[in-house]
Amino acid sequence: MRKTGLFQESDMLVICPACMLYSNMINSLKFKITITAFLIISIIMTISTLRDIKKSERQLLEVQMEKAVLLSERIAHGVMVLMLNNRWQDLQSFMESLTRDSKELKGIRIFRPESGVIVASSSPKEIGAKTYGSDIEMFQKQKTENAFLSEKNGRKYASNFTTIRNQPVCYRCHGSEKEILGILGVDISLSDVYKSVEEFKREHVQDTLIGFLLIGGGFLLVVGLLIDRPIRRMIRIIRRIEDGDLSARMEEGKKDEFGLVAKSFNSMLESLESAKKEIEVCHSEQMQRAAKLATLGEIVSGIAHEIKNPLTGISCAVQVIQSEMSEDDGRREVTAEILNHIKRLDRTVKDLLNYAKPKPPHFLPLKINDILDKAVFFVYPEAKKHNVVIDAEIDGEIPDVMMDSDQMQQVFLNLMINAVQAMPDGGTLKITTSKSVKDGKTAEERTEVIMRFEDTGKGMESDCMESIFEPFFTKKSKGTGLGLAISRRIVQEHGGDITVESEVGKGSVFTLYLPVMKAS
Structure with a gap:
């Protein structure tokens, strides 16, 4: 066990179960909904409680001030x-x-309005002294005889002034x-009022806390029954599906x-299960077809080799016979037709060999326009014989292609001959040749060459x-159906793609897409 700093290496790999449980809890939808609702309810209840406390305090103070007015009038x-x-x-x-x-009645005093000197008081020691400055100030401010809140010697009172007029x-x-x-x-002392308010606060806070707990x-x-439990059932079904069980179903009762x-x-x-079955059937058919094609490829390869060598001998023999004939010999036409058929058979054998046992490509950085020019040169005589005009629009700035x-x-020859x-x-x-830029990691990978071969022929059906x-697959009487395959x-071995567009009576368009650099 190796130590790193203050901690052992093994300690850093241990995940606390309590931490995982806490993380799962705070990230759960149930927790988030509950906390959100709890906060909203808490704010509402807190505001309501504070409002009730303030209202009760105000009502109690109003009662005491009314009492101060009544007492002062009676005493006067x-x-x-x-x-x-x-x-x-x-x-x-x-x-x-x-x-x-x-x-409640804690103080009664009579003072002169002009000097504030107390002439009579429930507390004899106040007689002859000046009344509280707050009393004089409040009396001067009071336009009507209304009770008010005052503070004297650190204590709060409901006070009232009554004017004793000269009659x-x-x-x-x-x-x-x-x-x-x-x-x-x-x-009038407010100590009992504030005690009642404090008691009311305590009771309200206790009731609020109990309400929080009950509501929470x-x-x-409710969240667990109506939301969390159905979600957990869904998660269990989804995990079964992740394990490959597409027969799992959710309850639809609600x-x-x-x-x-x-x-x-x-x-x-149900759609996925149906699609999976179709894919499995298709995959099985493709595997069977691939196996058959592999077997067929071996057979074709063997047959092609067996045919190719005799064809070469026959071709040589016919050419020797033809060379011994005079130019006006009527049999030369027969030997020429035999040689044409031998060439066609040779091309068919080559196609079969190329398809059955293809050679791996040998990649080199080459100019694709040069290769296209050579292919056009070879096809040109055949095109001229069929009155076909080849119109080539070449982009000279195409970079080299691997x-x-x-x-x-x-x-190119297959596409142009077709x-x-x-x-x-x-x-x-x-x-036409051109280049385009697509998404990729590097500039070379983003650039691809596009080649279009567009004819004005018969076109094809869908x-x-x-x-x-x-x-x-072929519609031609003399074709093997292997050229386009x-x-x-x-x-595809060059990392590209080929597509076809066609419309009956208007012609066909074959498009090649080749990356500038071959993918590694």
Whole structure:
């Protein structure tokens, strides 16, 4: 066990099961839906709770302030009664008894509006002193006698001021000069209110947390039953399909979205299963056909070798006999026909050998236009004999192509001879070369050469085009049906492709696509 730094090498390869479980959990759809819903519900419930707390606090404060207004009015009335009865000396005990008997009433004072000096108070030590600066300030701001919140010595109160006005019955003691005799201030403690608010907060928070847990648990259960469980069933079916079991099917009992998905998925599986069976049948047929063709190739190769040597001897013998005849000998026509048939048989044997045992291509960087020129030179006499005009449009900037010269010339000859034979009454064979750029790793790989062989012959029907590159398929009485099959194989071995387009009565177009550099 080798050490690397502070950790052993083996330690770095160990994956914690708990970490894997955590990763799977946070990446699951169930977790994401639950967390999203939980956050939304949490935000809604939190906002609702805060709103309820604020509303309750506001209502409790309003009650206390209304109480402050009522108490101040009653106390002001009591003060007026005492003053009218000349019982000013009883005012102090009256105020003290009110604050002593009440849990909420914490302060009563009467002060002069112009100086703020307290002339009477439930707390004797305040008499003669100036009232709180906040009291004077609030009195000056108050246009109406409304209760307000105040803070004194670090404690909060619901306070109210009541104006004691100078009335005619008061003139004998206070004179008529002053409009206001004093200001009665009342302070009601809010400690019980804030205690109630705190208790309300605690209860609401507890209820909210319990609600979170109940809603979260219920939502988790619902998501598990309605979403997570169907998805897990689908995953199990998909894994069976990945293992090759296309007979697996999803349950279609539900009429919700999962039911629709299951129905569509099962329909797709049926199509896949049907396609798989068709592919297997087709593959089996192709394998059987390949085996037959391989066997046929061996047989053809043997037969071709057996035929080729005697044909050579027969050809030589006929040529010797023909050389001994005079120019006006009528038998020369017979020997000439025999030699033509021998040449045709020789070409057929060569095609059979090329198809049965093809030679591997020998790649060299060559100019494709030069090879095309040679092929045109060989075909030109045959084209002229059939009144076929060869129109070649050559792109002179085509780069070198990795290819086998002989094999590619064979392809060009096959395509041009077929085109000429398709125009027995004459026509035009148009040959064009060009290059194009496609997606690839390098500039050379992206460039490909395009060659078009377009004739104005009879054209082909669609069923002929589908089989045109199959071996031994031909519509000509003298053909072997191997020329295009061999041509396609050569092009594919060069990393290219060949296609055909045709329309009856208008002609055919064979297109070659060859990469500039042969794929490694």
